[in-house]
Amino acid sequence: xxxxxxxxxxxxxxxxxxxxxxxxxxxxxxxxxxxxxxxxxxxxxxxxxxxxxxxxxxxxxxxxxxxxxxxxxxxxxxxxxxxxxxxxxxxxxxxxxxxxxxxxxxxxxxxxxxxxxxxxxxxxxxxxxxxxxxxxxxxxxxxxxxxxxxxxxxxxxxxxxxxxxxxxxxxxxxxxx
Amino acid sequence: xxxxxxxxxxxxxxxxxxxxxxxxxxxxxxxxxxxxxxxxxxxxxxxxxxxxxxxxxxxxxxxxxxxxxxxxxxxxxxxxxxxxxxxxxxxxxxxxxxxxxxxxxxxxxxxxxxxxxxxxxxxxxxxxxxxxxxxxxxxxxxxxxxxxxxxxxxxxxxxxxxxxxxxxxxxxxxxxxxxxxxxxxxxxxxxxxxxxxxxxxxxxxxxxxxxxxxxxxxxxxxxxxxxxxxxxxxxxxxxxxxxxxxxxxxxxxxxxxxxxxxxxxxxxxxxxxxxxxxxxxxxxxxxxxxxxxxxxxxxxxxxxxxxxxxxxxxxxxxxxxxxxxxxxxxxxxxxxxxxxxxxxxxxxxxxxxxxxxxxxxxxxxxxxxxxxxxxxxxxxxxxxxxxxxxxxxxxxxxxxxxxxxxxxxxxxxxxxxxxxxxxxxxxxxxxxxxxxxxxxxxxxxxxxxxx
Numbered sequence: 001x002x003x004x005x006x007x008x009x010x011x012x013x014x015x016x017x018x019x020x021x022x023x024x025x026x027x028x029x030x031x032x033x034x035x036x037x038x039x040x041x042x043x044x045x046x047x048x049x050x051x052x053x054x055x056x057x058x059x060x061x062x063x064x065x066x067x068x069x070x071x072x073x074x075x076x077x078x079x080x081x082x083x084x085x086x087x088x089x090x091x092x093x094x095x096x097x098x099x100x101x102x103x104x105x106x107x108x109x110x111x112x113x114x115x116x117x118x119x120x121x122x123x124x125x126x127x128x129x130x131x132x133x134x135x136x137x138x139x140x141x142x143x144x145x146x147x148x149x150x151x152x153x154x155x156x157x158x159x160x161x162x163x164x165x166x167x168x169x170x171x172x173x174x175x176x177x
Numbered sequence: 178x179x180x181x182x183x184x185x186x187x188x189x190x191x192x193x194x195x196x197x198x199x200x201x202x203x204x205x206x207x208x209x210x211x212x213x214x215x216x217x218x219x220x221x222x223x224x225x226x227x228x229x230x231x232x233x234x235x236x237x238x239x240x241x242x243x244x245x246x247x248x249x250x251x252x253x254x255x256x257x258x259x260x261x262x263x264x265x266x267x268x269x270x271x272x273x274x275x276x277x278x279x280x281x282x283x284x285x286x287x288x289x290x291x292x293x294x295x296x297x298x299x300x301x302x303x304x305x306x307x308x309x310x311x312x313x314x315x316x317x318x319x320x321x322x323x324x325x326x327x328x329x330x331x332x333x334x335x336x337x338x339x340x341x342x343x344x345x346x347x348x349x350x351x352x353x354x355x356x357x358x359x360x361x362x363x364x365x366x367x368x369x370x371x372x373x374x375x376x377x378x379x380x381x382x383x384x385x386x387x388x389x390x391x392x393x394x395x396x397x398x399x400x401x402x403x404x405x406x407x408x409x410x411x412x413x414x415x416x417x418x419x420x421x422x423x424x425x426x427x428x429x430x431x432x433x434x435x436x437x438x439x440x441x442x443x444x445x446x447x448x449x450x451x452x453x454x455x456x457x458x459x460x461x462x463x464x465x466x467x468x469x470x471x472x473x474x475x476x477x478x479x480x481x482x483x484x485x486x487x488x489x490x491x492x493x494x495x496x497x498x499x500x501x502x503x504x505x506x507x508x509x510x511x512x513x514x515x516x517x518x519x520x521x522x523x524x525x526x527x528x529x530x531x532x533x534x535x536x537x538x539x540x541x542x543x544x545x546x547x548x549x550x551x552x553x554x555x556x557x558x559x560x561x562x563x564x565x566x567x568x569x570x571x572x573x574x575x576x577x578x579x580x581x582x583x584x585x586x587x588x589x590x591x592x593x594x595x596x597x598x599x600x601x602x603x604x605x606x607x608x609x610x611x612x613x614x615x616x617x618x619x620x621x622x623x624x625x626x627x628x
Binding site for chain 1: 267344345346359507509513517518
């Protein structure tokens, strides 16, 4: 009886090579299945999202079909398949935030940025994610921008918060220029 | 109750409470040193067993008993998984512990691993806690350089390595076998039990999974003894031979419509009313309460006239709730619409169902779709009975699923409709005056998705 080996997807040429991925892979020598999630996390941390090219390369490295990797990656809330914005916004929709008006806050953010959860604004400035409960219920309703928590937000204050990030980005761009 | 001294939160008032220096100054790691010098692993297990410590993650399973399920004669590694994937809505006590006092958690973790003879521990933390992540990683590094972790800890011959693993964001990872699957790099699909993790868990080896607050309690049990631990809390109910009692200190998370939301410590068995009034400063804006969640959303609901309920492992069930859960109380004031609340709850569980068992996947999704329809003004009274039927038939209590996620989904449905039926009926009659008595089948609305 011959052993059935998993089909390894060759990396198609049309995928652009992913910069720095080799260095990340090298930090997991002899990686097996249990390294998959940390690997995906590292790649996403570096690039802001999981590109098709990155998944194909990881698939090759772990000898694991890309479909399996997509199966895992789409299961978890953390992984994104679109580039992340410069400011990544997490809106908590847990119970405590909900009873304090997070639905209206979420709508206000969507209206202001003209994007839905899981998307990135056209200017690449903001991306939006819904978190089931971020564990900051004492600060409800709460949003988190690049790891910084904003407590007790309202539909009005959230627009102001987004504006401060817009100004911050413009200022940083000016300084860089 | 008045003379209660904080135990788990005692160190948090100090400056730099998250550092090793501050923790050692407050007497930290003395229990570990003594245990490694004077005790055998079995002695620690017996001590924890005698203390009556029950798991703080939600199910309340006796911790010492769980440890004794490990096979006595085993060759090869035993794994210890610390469940820090705290995702139950309303709950944030583990985050407070990990951010403010990570060494207390680590000392408890090392003691628990010593008791279970585990030489590898996985600290499974959800990724949404960036500060906790940095502080726990820093604390682990400090422990390695101070000799509390690594090989031959404090010259005792016992070795332990701790790996901080970052979860990827899924509520189901809080279920112990889901956590193990996730650790192995798979989708967090809970496993059919038996075999229980103590027999065959992570990487097919015996595995113990405990909650952060549970191991933090182990530190204090070893430091001060089982009798001290049993002096706090609620003794077993003599009328219920299966109730082992609820002992020890507990971190209560209070949020929602109260003046001072936050994490508070008190002995087990604090009445909900006392938590809200004495610790939380009462209902906000001078309003009245309508309901409260006793221990995270999956435990169901208490009406305002049921706030005498004590927060121990046995009491919430007497009021029709699922149990104590994580003792995270979310208070709803009189302005909250129960239809809206239930919609939020169903949205959460429909999103977080892992999709493995049909009753849960379909039950949570359809209850959300029905609530969408009710909120769109096309509800019928008949829907309430159908929702209750879903609630009564999904979960491990009716026996139709592998894990308890859908019990958690069912309890808010059952409690909200049974305890606030008049409000649901009024809502449906007013929003759908022509069709609320209709009984013919109706087409589903396009799903609004689970966000």
